[in-house]
Structures are given as structure tokens and as C-alpha cells.
Amino acid sequence: MNTKKNIIVGMSGGVDSTVAAYLLQKQGYKVLGVTLQLADHYIQDKSKQFGVIEKAKAVCDRFEIEHIVIDQTAQFDKYVVNYFADAYFDGNTPNPCVQCNLHLKWESLLKIADKRGIDNVATGHYAKVRKVGKYFYLFKGEDQAKDQSYFLWRLSQEQLSRTKFPLGDTTKDEIRKIAQELKLPQSEQAESQDVCFIPDNDYKAFLKQYFPERFDKIQMGNFIDKNGKILGRHEGYYRFTIGQRKGLGLAMGEPVYVREIHPDTNTVVIGSLLxxxxxxxxxxxxxxxxxxxxxxxxxxxxxxxxxxxxxxxxxxxxxxxxxxxxxxxxxxxxxxxxxxxxxxxxxxxxxxxxxxxxxxxx
Known part of the structure; x- marks a missing residue:
């Protein structure tokens, strides 16, 4: 069986993955749409996550694409959610999209591709892959405002060699125009700026609900300056990120920012912009x-x-x-x-x- 023209597309139901699938069809590919079920058990409003699956299925039905849903909630907990919580409790600021791309999206899509005998996978990321000499390289997307290469740096040669980014040479405005011409409901869909598994982007409430034992161990701590002088009290170091200015509750006479976070002493170092x-x-x-x-x-x-x-x-x-x-x-x-x-x-x-x-x- 000739499978050279078959390709798997990660489908989220959003405008980018939808147009990516459409463009690949226009190029002659037979597309298989795959939606990963990842974070629905953290979403209180179940219609949000199941809406993703339904939107992806509707797209696939529209373009006569086979659509499958893969339950990856356990893997998502292991590689993304636990990593996310560990980072905050260690006083760091996590980057969950990088982890998800590596451990969930590419591993899952390529595993399905191998089972189906399909060579390539594709996503709606704004980035490019090119072979230079004997290596496959990742490049920035044409749309500098939307370039997503920053989130893809963990991908391996094996993964890149089998990946296509149909949107890499386009701009977001061009993608929206295509979606409008196709009369897709996604064409006017607002882009989410939140972490997909954090309701209302309130990570503190998320940590309290799903990691109560670790959360409850953290007591009141001190704000200090770089010389160790106590400036005030706070309700736990995990509430802050480097560079944060709002929500400190400190009256210093000038803008001040979180400079350092020390989980071992539950202290947060405050500094000026300089x-x-x-x-x-x-x-x-x-x-x-x-x-x-x-x-x-x-x-x-x-x-x-x-x-x-x-x-x-x-x-x-x-x-x-x-x-x-x-x-x-x-x-x-x-x-x-x-x-x-x-x-x-x-x-x-x-x-x-x-x-x-x-x-x-x-």
C-alpha cells in the first residue's frame, strides 16, 4: 500500500489546525485527524474541553477526514501537570507547552502514524522545518508575531524529519482570511492566552485544589530586600513569579518587583526595576x-x-x-x-x- 501521501494532523478544533488540514488536503494529502484528550478532568465547565473534541470532529466531517480521539489524560498528568506543580513548589515558573509538545503531541501522533504505516505528521504551529545538509532544522515561522519555534526546541531529529508545518510560510491574517472564505466558525474565534488546564488562569487555586498536601505545608513568609532586610509578609512564595509587580501588597514609594524566590526559607526578594x-x-x-x-x-x-x-x-x-x-x-x-x-x-x-x-x- 502506498502511504506517501497519507498524513496525520493534530486537530484541536481551532482555526490553525483546521486550516492546516485544509491546506494539506489541497496539496493532495489524505488526512487523518487526531485529537488528544488531555485536560478535560481539570475543567469544571465540561463543555469547554468536550467542545474542543466536537469542533475537531465537525471540521473532519466537513472535509471528509477520518477523525480519532486518543485519551492521554494519564500521560498529561505525568508529564505536564506534575511538572507544572513541581516547578511552582520549587520556586520556578514552568513552561508547560514545551513539555506537552515533546511528551504528548509528537509522541502520540508519531505512535499512531507508526501503527497506521504513515510517514508524516503535521500541526498548526507557526514554524518551519528544512533539511540543511544531513540535518533537519527548525526555523522561525514567517509571521514573526506568531512564530512558535520557541515552544518546539525539544524536538528531536527523528521527530522533525517526520513533521510538516503547513502554516510556516503564512501569516495569521492570511489563515483567518482562508477560514473566512471557507465560512468556518473558527475564523472569528478568539485565541486563548491561558494555560489549557488552569481554569481562569488561576494557578494558585489549581495548586490548592489538586495538590492540597504540598499547598497546606506552606505558611506565611517574608518579603526581603537584596540585603536581607524584612519589608513585609506574604502568604507563601508559590504565589509569585520573577518580575511580578502587581499583588505584592507593599507600599515602597516606588514600583518594586519580585527579584528572587527562595522556597527553602519561604522568602521572596524584592527589587527595583534596575x-x-x-x-x-x-x-x-x-x-x-x-x-x-x-x-x-x-x-x-x-x-x-x-x-x-x-x-x-x-x-x-x-x-x-x-x-x-x-x-x-x-x-x-x-x-x-x-x-x-x-x-x-x-x-x-x-x-x-x-x-x-x-x-x-x-
Missing amino acids: DMEDMGCTVSDINWITGKKPDTMKDVLVKVRYRNKGVIARMEPLENGKYHLLFTDTVTAVTPGQSAVFYDGEKVLGGGVIISHENERR
Whole structure:
């Protein structure tokens, strides 16, 4: 059986995955739509998550695409939710989309592809894959405002070699225009800015409900300045993230921000805007897109958060596979737990997880 033109598309029911499936059909592919059931057991309003499945099925029916739903709730708990909670209780700020892409979306889609004898999978991400020499590289999407390569840095050569991004060369406006021409209800659908399994984006309430034993152990703690002076009291370090200004309840006469979080002492270090300017950071858990570090290291563009435009940095290897990044310009509120993604122009070289940040040059 010739399966070269068969492809699996991850279907969320949203405008991006819907148009991705449509474009692949136009290119001559026979599409199999797959929707992963992930977080519905955390959503109090069940219509939201089941609405995703129903919307995806409606799309597949419209385009005469076979549609299957895979229950991955147990894997989602293991690789995403537990990771998310661990990060906050460790005083870090998690990046659940990176984990979900690696452990849920690609692993699940490729497993189904293998069972069906299908070579390729596709998603509605705004990114590109190109083969350069003997390696497959990840590139930024054409729409710089929507580029999602930042969330895909953990993908392996095997995964990238079998992945297509139909939206990589398009803009969001063009995708919405196609959806409008097709009279798809998704064309005017607002984009969600929340973490999919956190109702109303209230992660503190989520931790209290689903991790009560760990939550209840955390008592009142102190706000302190960088010299250790007590500035006030707070209800638990897990309530804060690096760079946070609102909700501190401190009257300091000037804007102040969360500079550091120390779970072991339940203290939160407060600083001025100047204190938030970092000159470098240390990253671990490195993934190089080619599967190995570059033969020669040079300065790279580093993005330390999704909406960050990036800064040129020098990478210095440390022990145990870690790297120190020395920025050429200051970066505000570098946050442990977030991803640092390395670029050479539009090409993603790899990435790592931020484990510390430095306010002064070494």
C-alpha cells in the first residue's frame, strides 16, 4: 500500500489546525485527524474541553477526514501537570507547552502514524522545518508575531524529519482570511492566552485544589530586600513569579518587583526595576536540534521568554552539560524554569531550561 501521501494532523478544533488540514488536503494529502484528550478532568465547565473534541470532529466531517480521539489524560498528568506543580513548589515558573509538545503531541501522533504505516505528521504551529545538509532544522515561522519555534526546541531529529508545518510560510491574517472564505466558525474565534488546564488562569487555586498536601505545608513568609532586610509578609512564595509587580501588597514609594524566590526559607526578594536587569543566566537540560553541540561555538541570539525579542549572548560550557550565557545587553526578569532558546538568525540551534540568573557581570 502506498502511504506517501497519507498524513496525520493534530486537530484541536481551532482555526490553525483546521486550516492546516485544509491546506494539506489541497496539496493532495489524505488526512487523518487526531485529537488528544488531555485536560478535560481539570475543567469544571465540561463543555469547554468536550467542545474542543466536537469542533475537531465537525471540521473532519466537513472535509471528509477520518477523525480519532486518543485519551492521554494519564500521560498529561505525568508529564505536564506534575511538572507544572513541581516547578511552582520549587520556586520556578514552568513552561508547560514545551513539555506537552515533546511528551504528548509528537509522541502520540508519531505512535499512531507508526501503527497506521504513515510517514508524516503535521500541526498548526507557526514554524518551519528544512533539511540543511544531513540535518533537519527548525526555523522561525514567517509571521514573526506568531512564530512558535520557541515552544518546539525539544524536538528531536527523528521527530522533525517526520513533521510538516503547513502554516510556516503564512501569516495569521492570511489563515483567518482562508477560514473566512471557507465560512468556518473558527475564523472569528478568539485565541486563548491561558494555560489549557488552569481554569481562569488561576494557578494558585489549581495548586490548592489538586495538590492540597504540598499547598497546606506552606505558611506565611517574608518579603526581603537584596540585603536581607524584612519589608513585609506574604502568604507563601508559590504565589509569585520573577518580575511580578502587581499583588505584592507593599507600599515602597516606588514600583518594586519580585527579584528572587527562595522556597527553602519561604522568602521572596524584592527589587527595583534596575535590580531586575540581568547580564546572564545558567541553563541546563540542553537539547541541540542536530542531536549534538555545534563543532564551534559562537555568539547566538537567545530568547528567554516567548515574547522576548532576543539578545546576543556568548555561550560558555560548564560541568554536567550546563552552559553559562553572557548577554551583550541587559535582559529584564530572566526567570528560572523558563526556556532559553538559541537561534542563528531564523534557525533554531537548540535550547535549555534556565536554572539561575545573574545581575552582575562575572
